[in-house]
Amino acid sequence: MIHGTIVVAKDICKACELCITACPQECLELSPHLNEKGYRYAQLKNDTCTGCINCAIVCPDSAITVYRESKKKNAS
């Protein structure tokens, strides 16, 4: 399976949880920590992310950057 990961911009995440419901792998959760605005920002909870970008597409604050293993490296 293709492996991916995400980086959430902690400062602008508003904890709306839309990414959590959009994730088909259920690999997102709210952090127990707060950001400076007082929101529990989203974070990865396990390593099952496939880099499908669903979370980033529904994020209203464009806070998510998605990385994915490149296919070329997989082949070699």
Place this chain on the structure above:
Amino acid sequence: MENVVTKNEMEIVYKKPKTITDTPMHYCPGCGHGVVHKILMEVIDELGIQDQTIGIAPVGCAVFAYDYMNIDMQEAAHGRASAVATGVRRVLPDKYVFSYQGDGDLAAIGTGETIHTVNRGENILMLFINNGIYGMTGGQMAPTSLIGMKTTTSPYGRDAAQVGNPIKITELIAQLPGAYYVTRQAVHTTQAVRKLKKAIETSFKYQKEKKGTCFIEVVSNCPSGWKMTPVEANVWLEKNMFPVYPLGDIKSPK
């Protein structure tokens, strides 16, 4: 842990569009405005028309849209975004012009401007964000509020006998000869967002060909105004808004 690939070895597959500024958005958590802004800017990035696009910001929650979109923007008086867009497009006929309005702006105070702009068939894209409530002023009843919907000005639910039925402005303007492409989309799921992106792309294409007015209604949410969490709001939207405002193309060119 040999299989774990570090981030440095991966490629970026999705990031914030470069036409969206770094200003943190003032919208409430889960608001559909943010998604629409992002998708609109993504399309502009992909078409490479950042320097040729002029947006008209409304009065309403999206009043600061010009802070978030790194393109030329003009603020309009309440409800008059389509009228301002008409002027901009007529003076600069080679530019891409869009107006961005909410339901209180486009369907209430600006109904006259909206209908006449479409009737003249101005070559602009009109984006209409419909969440059935006045979000900015604190959740008052809008012309698009559903029957029985509780708002601060209809605490017992909207009564059709007293204040009328929800206005389906998109169906209304689809009857006019100037309307070329009229569609209704949503932003509650990934699939819906992808469809919206396609609709915006198509509209910019028609605008270049000077075909007539393109009108996209986006059925959106208002978690704060509806007094729900964003996730609950999207479920409520699907259950209650879509029967009244069904998604899909209302008028598409043959």
